[in-house]
Amino acid sequence: MGGIQARMEAVLARLLPSAGIAPARLHAAMRYATLEGGKRVRPLLAFAAGELTQADPARLEIAAAAVEMIHAYSLVHDDLPCMDDDVLRRGKPTVHVEYDEATALLVGDALQALAFELLVAHRLADDAEAQLEMVHLLAAACGSRGMAGGQAIDLEATGRPLDLAELEFMHIHKTGALIRAAVRIGAACGTPLAAAAREGLDHYAKCIGLAFQVVDDVLDAQASTATLGKTAGKDAAQGKATYVTVLGAAAAREFAEALRVEAKQALSKISASAAASACGARTDRLAALADFIVLRKF
Amino acid sequence: MGGIQARMEAVLARLLPSAGIAPARLHAAMRYATLEGGKRVRPLLAFAAGELTQADPARLEIAAAAVEMIHAYSLVHDDLPCMDDDVLRRGKPTVHVEYDEATALLVGDALQALAFELLVAHRLADDAEAQLEMVHLLAAACGSRGMAGGQAIDLEATGRPLDLAELEFMHIHKTGALIRAAVRIGAACGTPLAAAAREGLDHYAKCIGLAFQVVDDVLDAQASTATLGKTAGKDAAQGKATYVTVLGAAAAREFAEALRVEAKQALSKISASAAASACGARTDRLAALADFIVLRKF
Numbered sequence: 168m169g170g171i172q173a174r175m176e177a178v179l180a181r182l183l184p185s186a187g188i189a190p191a192r193l194h195a196a197m198r199y200a201t202l203e204g205g206k207r208v209r210p211l212l213a214f215a216a217g218e219l220t221q222a223d224p225a226r227l228e229i230a231a232a233a234v235e236m237i238h239a240y241s242l243v244h245d246d247l248p249c250m251d252d253d254v255l256r257r258g259k260p261t262v263h264v265e266y267d268e269a270t271a272l273l274v275g276d277a278l279q280a281l282a283f284e285l286l287v288a289h290r291l292a293d294d295a296e297a298q299l300e301m302v303h304l305l306a307a308a309c310g311s312r313g314m315a316g317g318q319a320i321d322l323e324a325t326g327r328p329l330d331l332a333e334l335e336f337m338h339i340h341k342t343g344a345l346i347r348a349a350v351r352i353g354a355a356c357g358t359p360l361a362a363a364a365r366e367g368l369d370h371y372a373k374c375i376g377l378a379f380q381v382v383d384d385v386l387d388a389q390a391s392t393a394t395l396g397k398t399a400g401k402d403a404a405q406g407k408a409t410y411v412t413v414l415g416a417a418a419a420r421e422f423a424e425a426l427r428v429e430a431k432q433a434l435s436k437i438s439a440s441a442a443a444s445a446c447g448a449r450t451d452r453l454a455a456l457a458d459f460i461v462l463r464k465f
Numbered sequence: 466m467g468g469i470q471a472r473m474e475a476v477l478a479r480l481l482p483s484a485g486i487a488p489a490r491l492h493a494a495m496r497y498a499t500l501e502g503g504k505r506v507r508p509l510l511a512f513a514a515g516e517l518t519q520a521d522p523a524r525l526e527i528a529a530a531a532v533e534m535i536h537a538y539s540l541v542h543d544d545l546p547c548m549d550d551d552v553l554r555r556g557k558p559t560v561h562v563e564y565d566e567a568t569a570l571l572v573g574d575a576l577q578a579l580a581f582e583l584l585v586a587h588r589l590a591d592d593a594e595a596q597l598e599m600v601h602l603l604a605a606a607c608g609s610r611g612m613a614g615g616q617a618i619d620l621e622a623t624g625r626p627l628d629l630a631e632l633e634f635m636h637i638h639k640t641g642a643l644i645r646a647a648v649r650i651g652a653a654c655g656t657p658l659a660a661a662a663r664e665g666l667d668h669y670a671k672c673i674g675l676a677f678q679v680v681d682d683v684l685d686a687q688a689s690t691a692t693l694g695k696t697a698g699k700d701a702a703q704g705k706a707t708y709v710t711v712l713g714a715a716a717a718r719e720f721a722e723a724l725r726v727e728a729k730q731a732l733s734k735i736s737a738s739a740a741a742s743a744c745g746a747r748t749d750r751l752a753a754l755a756d757f758i759v760l761r762k763f
Contacts, residue, residue: 184609189634193609193617244574249566268547269620272570273613276542276577280608283581287600295593302585302600310578311482311491315571319491322567336487 168211168459175210176202178228179235182285196266196274197281201239204257204396208379208460209234209346213353215452216368219437220357227356229289230301233282234349237309240278241345243271245318251401258396279309291356301355308348317341321407329408335377342383343376350453367437371453374430379460381423384409385416390465427461466509466757473508474500476526477533480583494564494572495579499537502555502694506677506758507532507644511651513750514666517735518655525654527587528599531580532647535607538576539643541569543616549699556694577607589654599653606646615639619705627706633675640681641674648751665735669751672728677758679721682707683714688763725759 179201186195210231217227246253246261247268254264263271286305292298307313317340324337350372354360360368387402388411402409410419434450434457477499484493508529515525544551544559545566552562561569584603590596605611615638622635648670652658658666685700686709700707708717732748732755 188610190609190614190617190621192621193614197609240574244570247570249570270617272542272545272547273609273617273620276538276573276607277609277613277617279574279577280604280611280613283600284604284608287597287604295597298597299585299593299600302597303582306578306582306585309574310582311488311495311571311575312486313578315575315578316488316491319488319568319571319575322571323488323490 168455171211171214172207174228175207175231175235178232182229182232183281192266192270193273193277196262196270197278199259199265200243200262200271200274201236201278204259205235205238206463206465207235208456209238209349211456211459212346212349212372212375212453213356215456216350216353216372217356218452219364219368219449220354220360221449222353222357226289226291227353229285230291230352230356231349233285233305234345234352236278236282236285237305237314237345240275240282241309241314241318243278244275247271250318250322251405253398253401255398256396297355297359301352304348304351304355308344313340313344313348314342317344324408326406327408329413331413334408334410334413338377338380339373342380343373346376346379347372361440364437364440367433367440368453371430371433371437371457374426374433375457375460378423378426378430378457381410381419381426382461382463384411385419385423386463386465387411388416396465423461427457430457466753469509469512470505472526473505473529473533476530480527480530481579490564490568491571491575494560494568495576497557497563498541498560498569498572499534499576502557503533503536504761504763505533506754507536507647509754509757510644510647510670510673510751511654513754514648514651514670515654516750517662517666517747518652518658519747520651520655524587524589525651527583528589528650528654529647531583531603532643532650534576534580534583535603535612535643538573538580539607539612539616541576542573545569548616548620549703551696551699553696554694595653595657599650602646602649602653606642611638611642611646612640615642622706624704625706627711629711632706632708632711636675636678637671640678641671644674644677645670659738662735662738665731665738666751669728669731669735669755672724672731673755673758676721676724676728676755679708679717679724680759680761682709683717683721684761684763685709686714694763721759725755728755 183198183201184194186198188194213231213234214227242256243262245251246256247263254261262274286302317337320337321341354368431454434454438450481496481499482492484496486492511529511532512525540554541560543549544554545561552559560572584600589599615635618635619639652666729752732752736748
């Protein structure tokens with residue numbers, strides 16, 4: 168896992184425009200927003216899914232970088248004063264604090280464009296149709312019926328109580344969609360999966376996408392700012408509904424655990440399917456990530 | 466021209482998510498930002514370039530909508546308080562005034578994603594490789610070395626004098642890149658052009674992209690807010706370098722006129738080239754648009 172994280176750091180550093188190229192301040196801020204930070208959960212998932220389909224790591228690193236740039240852009244825009252108004256991210260001042268609001272806005276805009284550019288500027292699938300489908304997956308995952316839509320639902324919901332169904336609807340969009348896309352795009356870099364295996368993988372991705380957010384909510388309520396590298400306790404301070412406010416901390420942890428079990432069951436079905444069994448147990452990394460996502464402390 | 470504008474209004478209305486779909490407020494704001502406004506210069510250029518390559522209008526309307534959504538997103542973000550802080554656009558309150566800043570931010574983010582989704586969700590070129598190249602053109606045109614980069618250069622330059630070369634560098638990125646992409650993507654919907662014709666078309670696009678901005682600067686300095694549908698005289702008020710401040714109004718008009726002539730000369734070369742001459746004079750619309758862009762009063 169550490170190997171892929173280190174590899175991704177180098178890949179992102181290579182794929183982001185140099186701070187020596189005009190516009191220099193924008194490029195420096197794009198690098199600041201993306202490099203040296205984060206758990207790289209989405210790239211790890213893309214690599215793990217690519218292991219299942221025997222994808223070329225040279226393809227996976229580009230696909231993973233594209234997804235991570237979308238994630239980085241979303242954090243920069245989320246932290247802006249008109250959104251969460253946060254000053255700390257990954258243990259550093261947020262982009263609009265370190266630079267300025269206008270630059271942070273453009274950093275997010277340009278990172279989104281760069282993500283799509285990466286997905287088409289390199290050969291990432293055996294045929295071009297499959298690669299168009301990868302772009303489609305990413306675009307849908309970050310649009311108004313994906314991540315950006317989840318943010319909008321979050322805005323509308325702030326300050327009023329949500330029930331569990333509304334909370335889940337929000338998070339399926341806000342964080343789940345991009346996590347699911349990371350898994351599907353990683354898998355798409357390799358040999359196409361049979362329909363049953365593809366459905367199993369997608370079910371895994373949905374479970375861990377939701378589990379990721381449940382655990383995030385628990386950590387936000389219980390961990391310290393120093394551990395998280397971002398402001399802790401923000402949700403409560405902003406009157407936001409979370410899995411902890413709706414379910415309570417203990418039930419939220421149990422829910423995350425149930426999702427972890429369900430995700431791993433989905434993987435078992437993939438391993439058991441005829442197509443995959445011939446190729447050995449290549450769901451190990453996906454299983455390990457389900458554990459990591461639910462059992463993490465930061 | 467009016468026919469294409471009316472057609473684009475219907476196409477955009479169809480392709481934008483309905484305001485009845487959740488998140489409803491975001492979708493309503495995306496429609497507010499995109500519909501009922503603008504000259505639709507980029508769609509007109511895409512259609513005109515597609516006429517040259519005998520492109521199917523059903524493809525052109527999708528490609529043109531994608532480019533127009535990028536343009537609409539850029540206006541919404543430009544108008545935000547941290548950027549130009551403008552309250553009027555296309556004769557209506559800007560999105561952050563009509564809705565709120567957070568919604569305006571998400572409108573731009575989601576429109577960008579939707580533009581890319583449109584370019585891959587429909588068959589727009591005879592082969593998938595060519596379609597990947599269309600996505601590449603759009604992504605490069607709106608990223609840090611295109612439109613977003615031009616915005617960043619604009620930010621860095623505000624309040625200090627620019628020379629003509631710096632001003633041109635800024636505008637080639639800020640407005641020129643997307644106009645050029647509109648022309649190239651429109652042409653790519655049809656029969657591939659020979660290299661010489663493609664270069665001629667690109668030269669035309671560069672000339673009219675720059676001319677568009679020169680005329681914008683002249684109009685900003687000379688026309689009224691009512692005529693423009695956006696706040697007039699903003700450039701001077703913000704201490705921004707423009708073609709009027711650098712060259713003076715008369716020389717700026719002459720420069721735009723010279724670019725119009727150069728653009729039309731580039732078209733003549735396309736018409737004269739063997740490949741195109743067999744198919745008649747299908748640069749008429751492109752020529753008419755060069756006139757429209759330079760001679761317009763709003």
